[in-house]
Amino acid sequence: MTIEVRSIRRWAACGAVAFALGSASFVASAQETIRAVMDSPLRMLDPVITTSHVTRNHAYMVFDTLLGMDINDKPAPQMADWTVSNDGLIYRFTLREGLKWHDGTPVTAADCVASLKRWAARDAGGQMLMDNTKSLTAADARTIELTLAKPFGHVLEMIAKPSGIAAFMMPARLASTAPDTALSEMVGSGPFRFVADEFQPGVKAVYAKFADYVPRKEAPSGTGGGKQVLVDRVEFVAMSDAQTAMNALLSGDIDFFEQVPTDLLPLLEGNEEIRHQALNALGYQTMGRMNFLLPPFDNPAIRRAALTAIGQADVLAAMVGNPDYYQTCSEMYGCGTALAEGEGKDDVMASGDQAKAKAMLDAAGYDGTPVTLLQATDVPVLTAQPVVVAEQLRKAGFNVQLLPMDWQSIVARRANQGPVDKGGWNFFITNWIVQEVWNPIVNPMLNGGGREKAWFGWPTDAEIDAMRAEYAAATDPAAQREIARRIHEHAMDTVSYVPLGQFRLVSAWSAGLDGVRPAQVPEFWGVSKRAP
Amino acid sequence: MTTQTLTAKAVVPSGGAMNRLMSSVFKQRPKAVTILAGIVLLVITAIAVLAPWLANHDPLALSPANRLKPMSPEYWLGTDAFGRDLWSRIVYGARVSLIVGVGVVVMSIAIGLPLGLLAGYFRGVDAVLMRVMDGLMAIPGILLAIAIVSLTSASLWTVMIAITVPEIPQVVRLVRSKVLSAREEPYVEAAMLMGTSTFTLMRRHLMPSTIAPLIVQGTYICASAILTEAILSFLGAGIGTETPSWGNIMAEGRVYFQLKPSLIFWAGLLLSACILSINLLGDSARDALDPKMKRRNA
């Protein structure tokens, strides 16, 4: 028997050597391709129908935007430059010369008008823009003219913003698709072409350099500036879990790994061949939302008790672990944003006060109605918060039931407005990119539109909607800021939602990639690849 | 006849099947492997029953400060990614595995046995029922189970139901085939001619012949149910994390496989030992109950 085992071992060793030789030749032929693992596998292609981050990142490869947002989050020209009339009501966007769709036809102003209309039908900010717009027309082949009905201080910002749904430009024949029906063809004018033949939903998406793309002359900055493509192909590949992706990065199978779980960072320490950095400097906001339609959280006093019980420090410690990558933040707009209060503001939410919450809860007349808290079991950045929040709420006297399920089930369940025994819910937790919450227009939780218009949880709050309209109309930054503070105060008082803190996710990439830089979205233009 | 004797009859098979089983286990000097398997299973059952005394931590208590700790006097097998004690979770996990194993056997026989008797006895029922069973059998069990669990909710009950459904056709087929051959026996034909009522006929003459094969089949169903629970958890379609099971302990440990392989290996070891023992006991039961098979599989 021992002889047999030994000979098997020898045989296996020979085999391994042969395979190693085989693989060397393969690596050599793949030099000009960047292989990247994104935050989740790409399945949906239409960036206007979904807000999924990976779809948005895919769309930045294929589609271009009229305006970009520079690294300081200021609107910057991209496909177009703009002028504003003196009264601030007429915006003219002039397309750059030489822009072409991937099917070879020229980009026209009429295409862009159609694209803006489809985008505005789905994006909250876009809707608000259209509500204030009198007309949106193509003045000539290269000029788009937007005339406001009343002053609206955020035209450029809405068209340039990378989050929620970005205003991607596509040919009119695609943009005329009904906004609720997904596009089946990917033709944009972005720096990369989508290789439809090689797309395998959930496995692999392939982008090839678009030879006819004319980049701007400026250096890239955020989503603005020149998008110069320095490789032949980029592939988004899916990996079943973070560990697998990490192994693939360490062994050179992939070049870029968008979200490295903090627990795995020690594997990268001291590794000269891999670099890592949090590329989105503002990072993410994690937050909890209560259901305003169901008891007990239909009672504002009970919502306030819950807010008092919850402390961010414990949540973040359990979720992220390493304090280098998180901070407590009592700011609904996210810390480090234009509308946030500066340093020195009291960080009221850092630690919870369960004793005080208990007193508030008794005063509010809480009758022990169970709180059903949804917990995602399959997304590492979402599993820890519900467990900690449940513990904090229980200490304050809430009767909490954790309901574990996969994230997709939560996504389906949170849309259910019925009672808990009919598939409803009381509390769930999710994460936002800070750019998705950083002002009262884009922040979905601040919408008070009730059962029809509001975000999951469905608060009916005419007061906050009036203030948001006021914010939208304000053109002076100081006035905008003052209104934003009033909204913030009101939202904290009614507990529109519970910010649970801010954290950053680290991206890692092979040292063979040059030009990877911080931006609002992962960018593969301006990045070149050296042979290892 | 009273209900009491009826149940007694169902549990203790007539016709000597049980006697043969007993004699194989106790008189004929069972093989060392069989004894070892029995001991392993007893130990695991003891762990499951005594879990509250064996665990030195609350299996659900979080301790974010103590994430992914190695083995220590405080945490015997270390802690998981939430700082929960791995030893305590594994001890409690034994309960889930055994409950799933036994529960699925009980449920699949409770449903499959009557259906099989009906199909074997009534021609009309047979045609329709067996087409439905063929359909169910054609759907790979694991896919059916994944679909049932993830489309409803991830509770212990749904998982058990999801594992039971694909097992039912196997039981029905087995019972039906035994009934069909029993019908040909002279004593059954005699009973039919004497006008014995259908119910009595089934209970007294047809059902006993199915019991020996069902005992054997039951052990295999039990082993495969425990295995399937682990697979479902592993694929993210299992019982939620507030109910520790060997399957979901391993599923949660996957991400940390390289940093801390013990998150997978301890639960995997126990799970394998448990299933192995049940399978070995099943083999011995079959050898004892079916002398024809014995020679071939000894």
Add this chain to the structure above:
Amino acid sequence: MLSYFVRRVLAAIPVMFVVALFVFLLLRLSPGDPAAIIAGDMATPDQLARIRTALGLDRPIYEQFFVWLSQLLRGDFGTSLISQTNVLTMVNQRLEPTISLAIVAIIFTVLIAVPLGVIAAWRHGSFLDNFVMSSSVVGFSVPVFVIGYVLIQIFAIELRWLPVQGFRSLFDGVGPFAQRIVLPALTLSSIYIALIARMTRASMLEVLDEDYIRTARAKGLAERLVLFRHALRNAAVPIITVIGTGFALMVSGVVVTESVFNIPGLGRLIVDAVLARDYPVIQGLILLTAGFYVLINLLIDLSYALTDPRIRY
């Protein structure tokens, strides 16, 4: 023979109908909302309602069923709700990894299990026999993913001989293909090796008792020839049966193995589709798998006639 074939094919039709109806009802009667998954984080209730309408999910269930059924009769399996890709195209994309995995696993199985079974039968009752039989029980008792992780730990992480995960097409070169398929195929074959070694041994034992084997031995034929030429040939029938009845086992093994080794095959496609409530993909895949199962069983029945001269139809 031909009429038997036709009868069997006709009998498969009601079975497939039961499968289709069952799967459809299971999916539509359980909670879940593909529209919510499609729309993503920022969706509002009226947007969700519009997407449901666009997908036809607001129509009565029986109407949706008949729409699907009539599509199926035209050979159209529909398009994914999530990715807008044709279901058959998706299946086609994922077919190669799964088939490669299954075939290599079956080759490993036959190469390892049949000789083991033959040896065990030949030395019936010896230590070798007991060893082979006991370890075969281990084979189907240890969960596939545990075996997978043990193999990864030893061969990919400790010894660094093989890659941890992934799949390369055979068309990318034999080296990269073989390098990545070895561990998953070994993992997948573990259950099968156990089953087939046992089955081979059992049917060999039966055949070895037959007169013609005694005659062959008495003629002084070399033992190796007796075993492999005469006995094994007649023991082939039960072995083929195992491959057929083991199909369900194979499916579960494939789903898990693909997940452990990150192989973009059909197994992962269906798990992903279930999690995303992508109804057309789930329905189509389950129906295709069931059809394949029925077909395999039909082929196996026919192959009995070819391998065993005593069987006639």
